[in-house]
Each structure stands twice: as structure tokens, then as C-alpha cells.
Amino acid sequence: xxxxVTGGAGYIGSHTTLALLEAGHDVMVVDDxxxxxxxxxxxxxxxxxxxxxxxxxNVRDEAAVDGAFASFRPDAVIHFAGxxxxxxxxxIPLTYYRENLGSTITLLEAMAKHGCSTIVFSSxxxxxxxxxxxxxxxxxxxGATNPYGRTKHMIEQILADASAxxxxxxxxxxxxxxxxxxxxxxxxxxxxxxxxxxxxxYVAQVAxxxxxxxxVYGDDYETVDGTGVRDYIxxxxxAAGHLAALNHLADHDGFHVWNLGTGxxxxxxxxxxxxEKASGQTIPYEVAARRAGDVAASYADAHLAExxxxxxxxxxxxxxxxxxxxxxxxxPNGFQAADA
Numbered sequence: 001x002x003x004x005v006t007g008g009a010g011y012i013g014s015h016t017t018l019a020l021l022e023a024g025h026d027v028m029v030v031d032d033x034x035x036x037x038x039x040x041x042x043x044x045x046x047x048x049x050x051x052x053x054x055x056x057x058n059v060r061d062e063a064a065v066d067g068a069f070a071s072f073r074p075d076a077v078i079h080f081a082g083x084x085x086x087x088x089x090x091x092i093p094l095t096y097y098r099e100n101l102g103s104t105i106t107l108l109e110a111m112a113k114h115g116c117s118t119i120v121f122s123s124x125x126x127x128x129x130x131x132x133x134x135x136x137x138x139x140x141x142x143g144a145t146n147p148y149g150r151t152k153h154m155i156e157q158i159l160a161d162a163s164a165x166x167x168x169x170x171x172x173x174x175x176x177x178x179x180x181x182x183x184x185x186x187x188x189x190x191x192x193x194x195x196x197x198x199x200x201x202y203v204a205q206v207a208x209x210x211x212x213x214x215x216v217y218g219d220d221y222e223t224v225d226g227t228g229v230r231d232y233i234x235x236x237x238x239a240a241g242h243l244a245a246l247n248h249l250a251d252h253d254g255f256h257v258w259n260l261g262t263g264x265x266x267x268x269x270x271x272x273x274x275x276e277k278a279s280g281q282t283i284p285y286e287v288a289a290r291r292a293g294d295v296a297a298s299y300a301d302a303h304l305a306e307x308x309x310x311x312x313x314x315x316x317x318x319x320x321x322x323x324x325x326x327x328x329x330x331x332p333n334g335f336q337a338a339d340a
Contacts, residue, residue, distance in 0.1 A: 001246065004027045004072060004116075006107065007080030008052065008056045009036035011190040012122065012179055014044055016078060018188070019239040021048035024275035028053040028072040029315055035193050037335035043187045043306065059103035059156060062110075065136065069114040076118035076249070079107060082151070085197040089148035100151035101158070108162055111169075117253075119159070120172040120245045125231070125261070125298050127153045127175060134265070135301040138175070138257045145295060156257070163255040170253045172245040177231035177261035177300050179238050180271075181320030182327035183250045189327030190235075191334030199268060200232075200320070203275045204328040206283050214283055216268050216290065218290035223297060227268035231261040234315035234323070246308040262298025262313045271317065278321035 003020055007013045010027030013036070018234045020027050021044070029041060029052050038054075045051035053072060059066035059081045083089070084101040089096045104121075111119065115247075126149030131141040158174050161170045180200040182200030205211045207271045219226040229252040241260040249256070266274075272283050 001075040002028075002072060003076050003078060003246070004028045004030065004068065004074035005052070005080065006030050006103070007036070009033060009038065009040050010080060011048050012238060013080040014040040014188050015183060015235045016239040016242045017052055018044045018048055018183070018196065019040070019243055021050060021052065021322065022299045023243055028055065028068060028074065030055045030057055030059060030068050032056065032058040034058075035274045037191060039239055039335040040180045040188055040191070041166040047183070047187060049186060057301055060099065060106050062106050065110045066113070069110045069116065072119070073114065074116050075118070076133055077107065077111060077116060078120045078122070079104065080122045082122075084148060084315065086146050086148050086294065087197065089146050093147035096147045096151050104155045104158060108158070112166070117168045118139050118170045118246070118249050120174060120242055120249070121159055122154065123156055123173045123175045123313060124149060124152045125177045125259070125300065128298065134297050134299045135263060136259065136298070137301045138259055138304055146292070147280050160255050167253065170249040171255045172249050173255070173257045174241060175244060175257060175259050176238055176241070177233055177259075177298065179235045180314065181234040181236065181322065182315070182323045183236065184323055184326075184328040186330040188275075189331065191331070193273065198273055200275070200324055203272060204324050207275065207279045207281050207325065208328050210331045210332070212284070214285035216287045217294065218284050219287045221296040223267055225267050225269050228294060229297040229299065232266050232271065232317050232320065233261050233313050234320045237313040237315050241305065241309070241311050242304070244311040248309050254267065258305040258309060259300040259302045260305055260311070260313070261302045263300050263302055265297060265299040266317055275316050275321045275325070278318065279325045
């Protein structure tokens with residue numbers, strides 16, 4: 001297939017772009033590089049033996065997106081592009097609504113114009129909020145607790161409405177949990193701009209000496225050790241889930257939702273200990289107040305993805321920590337040195 005990937009230079013996008021190329025698909029990446037690096041795509045090309053096409057643009061840019069569709073003529077779209085920090089979204093919610101909703105609408109309009117009828121959307125477990133107890137199934141109540149999660153929930157509703165209005169449209173919504181890890185080569189991995197919003201890259205930067213200590217937000221949750229519990233999934237497994245969804249949608253139209261996770265809850269401090277084991281280093285940490293919008297526990301029931309897509313997460317948290325440490329050790333400043 002010819003697959004257009006929005007946000008394909010980012011963390012999950014670059015790993016999925018590599019998986020697509022290795023599977024024989026042709027890929028065009030559309031990315032404004034606001035939270036990613038062109039070096040990631042250069043390394044994807046190195047690993048795959050061939051390069052994706054690339055368009056430097058914000059997906060809200062109608063003219064740029066229309067031009068990308070006209071020149072590439074994709075058979076399918078994988079939509080990653082968007083703003084994604086829970087805490088930040090509570091501080092600048094309008095930016096999150098403008099960027100995340102606007103880009104999706106622009107993308108769907110371009111798809112309709114150019115006859116592209118398959119889309120896989122990068123959603124999030126944040127849509128489940130705190131309305132029920134985990135493990136979450138695809139039928140669990142939805143209602144996010146922060147603006148970022150609400151944009152994901154709204155986009156799911158937009159996609160469902162678009163699918164209902166156009167029976168030719170095949171939509172796969174992937175609600176994935178907490179991506180971690182890096183490619184086993186150590187050539188691509190998570191490289192956040194500024195202070196990391198996610199746990200493992202922060203831990204890795206502490207190990208690399210870029211940060212003095214880890215801040216643990218809350219140790220008074222009703223969990224195994226008082227810290228937040230999440231479902232951590234290796235990014236390579238996650239990339240494979242996107243390919244499995246694309247393959248399924250080739251033979252199934254309509255609107256579909258799948259959780260992508262391991263089903264195993266892991267606490268913040270358990271992640272810290274796993275990384276200490278992988279790196280041989282002690283990770284100092286301090287406890288701070290809970291962050292606005294966080295929930296105590298979030299983990300998946302991913303049986304539907306296994307039943308319908310033939311997909312399941314195979315890699316462990318220990319493997320993810322080893323891969324992250326390999327990536328961080330080889331790239332202590334991320335892609336920054338290559339970009340300089």
C-alpha cells in the first residue's frame with residue numbers, strides 16, 4: 001500500500017514508518033517537526049534501506065495536505081500528528097483543541113476529496129478517564145479527565161460520524177496505553193523537546209546525567225506502592241499493531257476500536273527499579289504533588305486486538321528498559337547533535 005503518515009518523524013510515528021517500509025509499503029510522512037527531528041527519518045531510511053517521502057507541513061495546512069494527497073495518492077492514512085502532554089493541555093487547552101481537532105478535520109476532508117478511504121487513528125487510553133475501574137475494554141465508559149484526552153475522545157466521535165456518513169470509509173481507532181522503549185538498533189527512540197512529559201525518557205535522561213533526579217508525581221494513590229499504575233507497551237509492539245490494523249481494514253469497512261496494551265499494570269517505582277536493573281545505575285527521585293488530570297491506574301484488556309487483528313504485545317518492560325538505555329547511551333542528547 002501507499003500510506004501517508006502524519007507526525008511520522010515523532011517517536012511512535014518513526015517506529016511505525018520503519019515497520020511500514022520493512023513490510024514493503026511506500027510511505028509519505030507529513031510533519032511540521034515542532035516536536036520531532038528530521039534526523040529520525042534519516043535513520044529510518046538507513047535502517048529500512050529506503051527512505052519515506054517527506055512533506056514539511058502542519059496537518060492543519062489545507063493547501064499542503066491537499067498537495068501531499070495529490071502527489072502521493074495514498075491508499076491509507078495513519079494519523080499521529082497532534083499535541084500530547086496531559087499537564088500542558090490543562091494550561092493551554094485552546095491550543096490543543098485547535099491543533100488536534102483542526103488537523104483531523106483537514107485530513108478527513110483531503111481524504112474525501114482524493115478518494116482515500118482508510119484511516120488508522122492514534123488515540124489514547126486517556127479517553128477512559130476515571131469513570132470505571134481497569135482493566136479497560138473497548139466498551140468501558142469514556143470520559144477524559146483533561147483537555148488532551150478530550151481532544152482524543154472528540155476525534156474518535158468525529159471519525160465515527162464521518163464513517164456513518166460515508167459507508168466507504170474504514171476507520172481503525174487504536175487506544176494505546178503508555179509507549180516505552182526504542183528500536184533494538186539504538187538508532188531511533190524517544191527524544192522529547194525540553195522537559196520530558198513521559199516517565200521513561202525522563203528516567204533515561206537522569207541516567208545519562210541530563211537531569212539531576214526524577215520527579216514522581218504523587219505517592220498517595222491507592223496502588224501497590226502509592227505511585228501511579230500504568231500499562232507500558234514497547235513501541236515496536238505498538239508499531240506492529242498499526243500494521244495489523246491496516247491489514248484488517250483492507251477487508252473490513254466501518255468504524256473499529258482496539259486497545260493496544262499488555263494488560264499488565266506497572267507502577268512508577270517498579271519502572272524505576274526495572275531501569276536501574278537495565279542500566280546498572282541508581283535513579284534518584286523526589287516525590288511531588290499529583291499532577292492535574294492524572295488517574296491512579298490505567299491498564300488494558302487487549303483481547304479484542306488479539307482476536308480480531310491477531311496482534312498482542314510480546315516485549316517486556318525489562319526489554320523496553322534495556323532498549324531505552326541503549327538508545328539513550330548511544331544518543332545522550334537525542335537527535336540534537338545530528339541536527340546541529
